[in-house]
Amino acid sequence: MKWYLRFIILLCVLVSVLLPINPDYANAESVHLKVPFIPQVPPGHWGYKSNIDHGTYNCGQTSALMVMSYYKVELPVSDKIAEIDNWLAQKYNDPKYSDHNSWYTDTDQLAVLAKEYGGFKEARAENNWNIDKLKTELINGCPVIVAVHIRMNSSSGGHFMVLTGIDDDYVYVNDPGLTKGIDNKYPISQFKRSWAVQNNAVVTIHEKKNIAITFLFDTTHSVNEKEIEAAKRNAISVVKELAFFKPYVAAADYRDVVEEGKQNSLYGIEGDYPFKPRLCFTQDLRLAESTINSIAIGPAGSGGNKEAESVCSALKRGVSGNELGSWPIGSEQNVIIYGNAGGHIESKPDSNDGKEPVTGYYRSDVVREAFRRGVSNRTIIFGVATSNQFGVVDEFSRYSRLTGGFASLLNETSDYTPELVAKRVAKEIENRKNLACENVEVRLPSKLIDLTSFENSFEVDLGLPSSISRAEVDDLSIRLNFGIPQCKVMPGGNNQTLRLWFENERARKYLKNGAQEIKVYGFSVDKEENIRYFLGSANAEVIHSK
Structure with a gap:
């Protein structure tokens, strides 16, 4: 082959790779996404009738659930539809949603649902879209909720479906109104007529929330092996629950505050430390898991002389994040502290505040640091007690409640196993609440x-x-x-x-x-x-x- 022929072929290959996707060219392509399917009942029961006591109006909720499940790589279940109905009832103070036949939703409500319930950073309700825009979304791997009509019949009632594919002749949808509604196909012309009556309305769901978590572990010798293992199981379970968001993870451990040069002092001994970084912020979740698994309690004599430890120091420095590579820009910040003892605190008269000896940190210093970026951008603290022998849950609550978090006790024989507590913590992190x-x-x-x-x-x-x-x-x-x-x-x-x-x-x-x-x-x-x-x-x- 002549050299110039090889050059022309190479040039054609480069052009085909480097040219951006153009919706005009996309008309000749077909694209089809595999989106998990679930019908809109149960809960509720079938029927599209004018009487609100008959039939289900869960099509919007179910369409949103299918798209969210697609991104989270999980199978949608009917219990989630009921959970969404309950969330809508509370959000909009409307008891009609509490009936699991539910009530109508509009595109704006579905966008709010995806962001506030689903934890997605970007969800938009828009009108006046066209086929080219839909195809571009699909090519980028994003299914689209489309406002159409039942069975794509323009004279029937309004209906939401999930657009999963387009080719030259057909659109492919997951229709929650049918028991076998996965990948149903309709002629593009029929889809356009139905869609046009609904102002070519769509709901698009894109970016994930930017979540960051710092784990703080009490590793004094007063913590036993069972307790530290439960703490690590809980931390790893939290990361797995939030893996969809690919969170930033950091870790540190803490022991006791130390008065320099004093052996066996009231608060600690030489070799103790109030805070030691173990992992700077990373999205490498395998590295995070291995680092957390490597954290171990200290040998005999390494802290825990008294029941209290350096909780205040650990939280102050963990909430700051400066020693862990700094909080990622724009992240929602969370700190989870594990321990079997509260902190050294010298209480102030007639006050909930108190000071940690040696360091001079006050409880209020921790909370002030948590609010340093404002109320909506605060760092939320969660306390997880591996034992409650010294009122650890109450002590952790002094920090967590003020920041909008909570404190909990790990217990293998109750509803507070590491895995169940992890689900609760992860859900609170995912669905971060604004403070009134x-x-x-x-x-x-x-x-x-x-x-x-x-x-x-x-x-x-x-x-x-x-x-x-x-x-x-x-x-x-x-x-x-x-x-x-x-x-x-x-x-x-x-x-x-x-x-x-x-x-x-x-x-x-x-x-x-x-x-x-x-x-x-x-x-x-x-x-x-x-x-x-x-x-x-x-x-x-x-x-x-x-």
Whole structure:
């Protein structure tokens, strides 16, 4: 073969590989995805009738379930349809969904369902699509929920199906309205007529949530082999439950706080440590599993002199994430701590707060760190006790409840086996809840002159709800945080005032160079440990004295 012929053939191959997919060219192609199928009953019963007491209206819920199951590589089951109905009833405060014949859904509701119930980062309801767009979605491996009509008959009632394939002549759909509805085919012309009456509406589901988890293990010698193995089983089960999201995983262990140079001290002995990184954030789930399996309790004498350990240090540093390679950008952050003892805490009078000796960390420091990125972007803490002999669940709850998590006890003989607890934790992580926040009025000085003339700080006046007691105001004052780097918050001259302290020139420049909005977020806890969350903001006018 002549060299120029070889060159032409090679060039043709390169062009065919490098040219992007064009929907115009896609008309000549066929594409077909294997999407798991389930009919929309059970629950409920068959029948498309005008009487709402007859027949099921679960077609939207079931179509969404099929697409979500496709991405999660699992088989859809009827119990999930009932679970979705119950979720919709609660979400929209509509009891009609509680009847497992359910009630109508629209495309917007299905998109919300995919994001908030299914945990998908991106789900959209759109109108006025065309065949080319549908084919492009399928070529990219994404099935599409299409709004059509029963049996693709434009004169019948509205219906949702899952588009799984297209070729030159037919569309292929999973029809939840049929017992044998998998890969049913209809002529493209018939599909277009039915789809057009529904405004060519679709629901597309794409990206997965970006989840990150840090596991913290108590490895003092007071933990026995059975307890550490249960903790590791639970952690690995959590990772497996969330494998669909390909989460970022980090791990560390902790023992006891140590007073330097003191053997057999009250809190620990030489060789103990309050925090030791074992795995920086990775999406290599095999590496994560092997690292977790390698974590072991220390030899005799390695910590656990007293019942308490360095829980506060471990959480403060684990929530920060700085020693674990830093939290991945844009991730939903979660910390799971395992242990059989609470932390060393010197309690403050008339307060739920307390300080860890040696390090000087307070419980509130941990929670403040968890809220450092704001309320919606907070780090959620989950506590998993391997034993409750020292009230570990209660101690872990002091951290987890404030961040929207929970604490639980592992127990092989109850409903709290490592695997069952893992399912509960994973579900909470997947379906992260927003915290209900009350508004706080923030009143700033009318003008903030060059901050150096105020000794690097100024006061902020808070218009707090009148129902908050004086003690709660004090508590809130300590814990409020501001979205400004290197900014500390301290009580002001009275219970309605906070003082912002800017630690360095960079922070002062941040404010002077156009930080017009100051955001406040915080919480208060009353004596019954009821939690209230607060949000507020104010605009600041910055002028220069020079």
